[in-house]
Amino acid sequence: MQQPYKAVQPQFSKMPKYLLLTMRPKQWVKNIFVFAGLIFANDLLLTNPQSLLRVLATFGLWCLIASSIYLINDLVDIEKDRDHPKKRYRPLASGHLAPSSAIVATLIFLVIGLPLAWMLSREVAIILAVYVVMQLAYSFRLKHVVILDVFIIAAGFVFRTVSGAVVLGIDISPWLLICTGLLSLFLALAKRRHELVLLETGAGSHRRVLDEYSTELLQEMISLITASTLIAYILYTLNPTNPHIPTSPFPLMLITVPFVIYGIFRYLYLVYKKDEGGSPEELLLKDLPMLADIVLWGITVVSISYIFRQ
Structure with a gap:
């Protein structure tokens, strides 16, 4: 109590x-x-x-x-x-x-x-x-x-x-803005779900807008934005705006896609199984698999961008 x-x-x-x-x-x-x-x-x-x-x-x-x-x-x-x-x-x-x-x-x-x-x-x-x-x-x-x-x-x-x-x-790059915007919406929706689950029946008294949401509605929104984020990032890797990154015979930036998929799946796991998601920055700092995934993604992106330039 x-x-x-x-x-x-x-x-x-x-x-x-x-x-x-x-x-x-x-x-x-x-x-x-x-x-x-x-x-x-x-x-x-x-x-x-x-x-x-x-x-x-x-x-x-x-x-x-x-x-x-x-x-x-x-x-x-x-x-x-x-x-x-x-x-x-x-x-x-x-x-x-x-x-x-x-x-x-x-x-x-x-x-x-x-x-x-x-x-x-x-x-x-x-x-x-x-x-x-x-x-x-x-x-x-x-x-x-x-x-x-x-x-x-x-x-x-x-x-x-x-x-x-x-x-x-x-x-x-418009692709950079699209991917950032979609990922940000994903994090924001996960935050709302966490608040709704944490506060339960008293959610609306703390934040009035939570009365307008439901876990089912937020789940549908998260599912939609998750798919959109992954598709947008994959399309970005297939159509890089950086002309110095070789795309033939294989688009090297596509190598980074598994890191993004794992990161999103890991975040969904923490949201739905551990009832986390209220503070994305805290998850980043305390969840070692998530942190390791982001670091490896960053190293891979920089390596492709700076080592394989024409």
């Missing part, structure tokens, strides 16, 4: 610790999507120190801006999080971090992050600004709109991918 909420008094000496926890550094793993353009670029940008530094700077800016959004989300949901079996232990919901401290930190992150992004790349700054506006709309209204809520979650990953390409001034 869930224990009733009991507030604690925030301690100033521990404020940095709880502020960092609320910034959710584990979720910074999502920002690795900014490296996609660097890896799949036509030129050898991965070995170019200047290009690598620009993408690393973009990664850092995403960590800063995304952290401000996490703070806003926790401020908006502070009362509902106190009734959640897991989120009630977050610093704001538990009382370890004062709301005033979170508000000040949010403003500082935004005031520092957006101007720095403008100095790095105007396009990246615009993408981050649009992301902030979109997430504010999500936090206050759009997270209650069925189906649109998962599209907004997925859009965040696409924004990261696009920003990683524009900071380098390279063309954005």
Whole structure:
């Protein structure tokens, strides 16, 4: 039986610790999507120190801006999080971090992050600004709109991918956007299913939009998006946008398909058999088979792109 909420008094000496926890550094793993353009670029940008530094700077800016959004989300949901079996232990919901401290930190992150992004790349700054506006709309209204809520979650990953390409001034492959968007929808739907299963009959009281979903509906959606993701990736490997990768007599990028299939199947196993999927970044960090699969996929992609160039 869930224990009733009991507030604690925030301690100033521990404020940095709880502020960092609320910034959710584990979720910074999502920002690795900014490296996609660097890896799949036509030129050898991965070995170019200047290009690598620009993408690393973009990664850092995403960590800063995304952290401000996490703070806003926790401020908006502070009362509902106190009734959640897991989120009630977050610093704001538990009382370890004062709301005033979170508000000040949010403003500082935004005031520092957006101007720095403008100095790095105007396009990246615009993408981050649009992301902030979109997430504010999500936090206050759009997270209650069925189906649109998962599209907004997925859009965040696409924004990261696009920003990683524009900071380098390279063309954005439509295949890269399609695969990123579909994979992001897959992760978002799995997250909704996890919330629905975890909260059971009380799901709607914590997140109103969950009343509009059912496990059967989400299962159908996940099945559809899983097939679409695999087909899109396979077509991408058969029609690479990188002209330097040989496609005859055998499209070498097709070798990476088994890693993608295994990764998706492993994720489905964790979602349906282990009731995971609420935090993709945590699964990535703690599930060794998943982590090993992603590392091997990355090594294979880079090897094909950089060793077999014409």
